[in-house]
């Protein structure tokens with residue numbers, strides 16, 4: 847496990863997301879944790895761009911789950927901040943959605959961790975004026991510095 851990656855601005859946050867998109871294999875599940883405003887959605891925006899999503903990628907705070915088509919299969923983005931109990935999501939076929947997607951990135955998904963022990967978990971933190979990222983579980987293989995992501 848390497849240490850924290852410093853992401854000095856939104857630009858590096860996007861670039862780090864783009865690097866993740868290239869290095870996480872098809873079918874990957876990525877949990878993004880960290881306080882409000884630590885750049886989870888920004889990072890998803892970066893990986894969406896690299897996967898070829900051209901439209902706007904906004905926070906699915908109210909829709910909970912948003913799926914974007916990409917040439918390699920859907921990108922699933924979820925924000926479960928408002929969800930106290932994830933059981934209904936599992937019943938509604940989250941499993942199936944995840945098994946057929948290119949990549950799933952889930953914000954505030956801590957309640958799902960026990961159901962997906964194989965998932966990668968990235969923790970984002972404030973590191974004024976930027977942010978930092980640290981793997982809690984899952985990747986990294988090799989270097990994951992933000993700067994190489996350009």
Ligand SMILES: Nc1ncnc2c1ncn2[C@@H]1O[C@H](COP(=O)(O)OP(=O)(O)OP(=O)(O)O)[C@@H](O)[C@H]1O
Nearest residue numbers: 853854855856859882883884885886887888976977
């Ligand atoms: N590395 C960074 N350095 C400085 N500002 C950043 C960085 N990454 C993102 N930001 C900014 O932080 C703000 C919050 O970003 P974002 O919405 O992605 O956070 P979030 O973790 O998804 O928040 P929430 O928990 O509310 O969903 C945005 O204004 C974004 O531009």
Ligand SMILES: [Mg+2]
Nearest residue numbers: 886887905953
């Ligand atoms: Mg967000």
